[in-house]
Amino acid sequence: MKLAYYPGCVAQESGKELDMATRWVCRNLGIELVEFPNFSCCGSGFVDEANEVLNIAINVRNLAIAERAGLDMLTICSTCQGMLTLAKVRMTDPKVKARVEAALKPLGIEYRGTVQVKHLLRVLTEDIGIAAVKAKVRRPLHGMKVGAFYGCHLLRPADEMQSESAEEPHAFEDLLSAVGATPVDYRGRVMCCGFPIQFVKPSTASAIAGRQILDAKAHGADAMATPCPLCHLSLDAYQNKAAKEVHAVLDMPIFHLPQVVGLALGASPEELGLSRHLVPTDPALEKVRPAARA
Amino acid sequence: MAAETISASFDIYRYRPGKDASPRYQRYTLDLTPHTPVLTALLKIRAEVDPTLSLRYSCRSAICGSCAMQINSKSRLACETHIGPEIERHGRIVVEPMRNQPVLRDLVVDQAPFWREYDKIEPHLKLDPRHPMPEGKATAMTPAQVDRFKETPRCIACAACYSACPAVEADAEFPGPMALAKLYRFVVDPRDRATQDRLVRIQPNGLWLCLRCHLCTEACPKDVRPSERIRDLKEMAIAAQGGTETGSRHAIGFKENLKGAGQLNEMQLVRATSGLTGMLGQVGQGIRVWRKKPEILKRPRKIEGLDELEKIYAALDPPPKEEP
Numbered sequence: 088m089k090l091a092y093y094p095g096c097v098a099q100e101s102g103k104e105l106d107m108a109t110r111w112v113c114r115n116l117g118i119e120l121v122e123f124p125n126f127s128c129c130g131s132g133f134v135d136e137a138n139e140v141l142n143i144a145i146n147v148r149n150l151a152i153a154e155r156a157g158l159d160m161l162t163i164c165s166t167c168q169g170m171l172t173l174a175k176v177r178m179t180d181p182k183v184k185a186r187v188e189a190a191l192k193p194l195g196i197e198y199r200g201t202v203q204v205k206h207l208l209r210v211l212t213e214d215i216g217i218a219a220v221k222a223k224v225r226r227p228l229h230g231m232k233v234g235a236f237y238g239c240h241l242l243r244p245a246d247e248m249q250s251e252s253a254e255e256p257h258a259f260e261d262l263l264s265a266v267g268a269t270p271v272d273y274r275g276r277v278m279c280c281g282f283p284i285q286f287v288k289p290s291t292a293s294a295i296a297g298r299q300i301l302d303a304k305a306h307g308a309d310a311m312a313t314p315c316p317l318c319h320l321s322l323d324a325y326q327n328k329a330a331k332e333v334h335a336v337l338d339m340p341i342f343h344l345p346q347v348v349g350l351a352l353g354a355s356p357e358e359l360g361l362s363r364h365l366v367p368t369d370p371a372l373e374k375v376r377p378a379a380r381a
Numbered sequence: 382m383a384a385e386t387i388s389a390s391f392d393i394y395r396y397r398p399g400k401d402a403s404p405r406y407q408r409y410t411l412d413l414t415p416h417t418p419v420l421t422a423l424l425k426i427r428a429e430v431d432p433t434l435s436l437r438y439s440c441r442s443a444i445c446g447s448c449a450m451q452i453n454s455k456s457r458l459a460c461e462t463h464i465g466p467e468i469e470r471h472g473r474i475v476v477e478p479m480r481n482q483p484v485l486r487d488l489v490v491d492q493a494p495f496w497r498e499y500d501k502i503e504p505h506l507k508l509d510p511r512h513p514m515p516e517g518k519a520t521a522m523t524p525a526q527v528d529r530f531k532e533t534p535r536c537i538a539c540a541a542c543y544s545a546c547p548a549v550e551a552d553a554e555f556p557g558p559m560a561l562a563k564l565y566r567f568v569v570d571p572r573d574r575a576t577q578d579r580l581v582r583i584q585p586n587g588l589w590l591c592l593r594c595h596l597c598t599e600a601c602p603k604d605v606r607p608s609e610r611i612r613d614l615k616e617m618a619i620a621a622q623g624g625t626e627t628g629s630r631h632a633i634g635f636k637e638n639l640k641g642a643g644q645l646n647e648m649q650l651v652r653a654t655s656g657l658t659g660m661l662g663q664v665g666q667g668i669r670v671w672r673k674k675p676e677i678l679k680r681p682r683k684i685e686g687l688d689e690l691e692k693i694y695a696a697l698d699p700p701p702k703e704e705p
Contacts, residue, residue: 127644131645134635137635
């Protein structure tokens with residue numbers, strides 16, 4: 088299948104390893120990524136707070152770029168997925184639509200609303216399919232217990248995001264099982280990572296991240312995995328601060344979603360950029376039962 | 382024909398602070414039809430099995446807001462949550478008191494923290510004495526004015542949102558979703574003369590601690606959508622005051638940042654939000670991250686079609702006045 092690849096800002100900058108892993112996995116599962124150098128940032132929820140209609144227009148411009156090419160969009164970030172979907176939903180309000188079109192029409196940008204925005208999680212579990220992913224597994228992650236961490240905007244508000252469930256999703260766990268890992272059930276998996284207030288009040292943001300990591304750890308997770316690079320920043324790059332806030336040793340490896348899939352499909356840690364993580368991932372990789380290694 | 386019953390196991394939180402050493406979970410198993418509300422099951426347990434079980438409820442019709450509790454970790458009204466889907470998904474029903482409020486006994490919590498935040502926003506109309514309401518027309522509003530309340534008047538103050546909120550859980554400074562949704566209701570009320578004052582006062586008091594995780598919107602049994610009204614308050618606060626707080630500076634800074642290249646410039650944004658001195662405080666963490674991820678210092682490439690983005694900003698920022 089062929090999709091308009093919307094990597095988002097973080098995967099092109101500090102979260103480069105997410106982009107590397109996504110490209111590797113897509114190449115190996117027959118997903119062709121078409122790139123558009125004119126895509127802009129989605130506003131990350133912050134532009135939405137400052138100016139709602141501007142935020143919608145920025146994202147409608149992005150949607151229209153893919154739509155013009157006749158392609159659905161692939162996102163690899165819960166927040167990008169949320170913002171682009173939100174723009175689609177808000178455009179069904181005639182008043183909003185009129186205001187946005189008044190700004191876009193003079194630029195020759197036309198938007199019909201036919202484009203679909205799909206996160207990699209959905210593409211892997213629904214379009215490619217769990218069975219097809221499983222069939223490609225060369226190195227099942229048997230023995231590794233992984234706590235899925237969804238990221239809010241992939242799930243909520245559920246009526247607008249058209250997500251499988253606001254608080255009780257299972258697609259990510261299904262995918263983890265398919266690649267041989269053991270998913271861990273814990274409340275924190277659908278909670279917030281704290282990232283949106285990392286600048287407002289770092290201590291509170293890190294306390295929130297710390298709670299979710301502790302929760303995963305208490306339920307036996309060897310690692311966590313997230314479909315969102317902002318959650319990844321909060322859980323991995325700032326994990327030292329989270330540990331301080333919750334007064335605990337965390338040492339929790341945090342994978343990006345396509346890294347977990349890539350590992351099982353046979354990618355090397357180098358190809359997936361694992362050395363770019365702040366918290367070493369080796370302890371989790373060592374949990375993979377030797378008998379199952381290639 | 383009677384509906385078929387299923388065997389439903391309830392693990393109910395039991396705790397008497399001051400008497401019990403620690404909370405415990407007690408299991409009760411009943412044969413019930415799948416459409417039995419959790420509240421009905423709890424009342425049956427209390428009437429037929431264990432009269433010591435404490436819970437709070439009243440109307441049993443999702444109107445009074447008394448029976449909010451955690452059902453399989455979700456903050457919900459027990460009277461409108463049916464057991465069938467819960468058993469199907471979890472194999473059992475774990476019933477716990479609401480979060481973020483101290484337990485008085487079993488499923489009953491002390492709602493004082495929730496009501497304290499509600500009182501703080503001064504949830505009453507502040508009429509301007511210089512503009513008295515015309516006699517007999519105290520509630521006169523146009524339909525368009527009423528529409529601005531959105532769903533907020535539906536709130537039944539059940540505190541399910543307060544229980545579900547991770548910001549409340551982590552930071553006592555955050556007023557919680559319900560108080561802020563209620564504040565929104567007064568800010569947009571055309572009869573209230575304290576709009577600006579309300580927006581000014583709420584800003585340093587936690588408005589920007591909302592994580593926009595939308596857990597409140599999912600927990601709300603009346604679809605009040607607090608997270609979306611909190612977003613509205615943020616935009617109104619920025620329009621009224623500009624970037625007076627770290628949170629508003631970050632939102633404005635992000636908006637301006639995006640206009641620069643069409644992509645985020647991480648370093649520039651940190652500077653816009655925290656200032657140079659704030660940046661200095663983050664040098665240690667910055668170096669830690671930079672050693673693994675050197676791109677954080679790189680300027681992002683400019684997107685193609687940046688002129689389009691500039692024109693969109695010119696047309697919509699600040700947003701043109703809406704037609705009345």
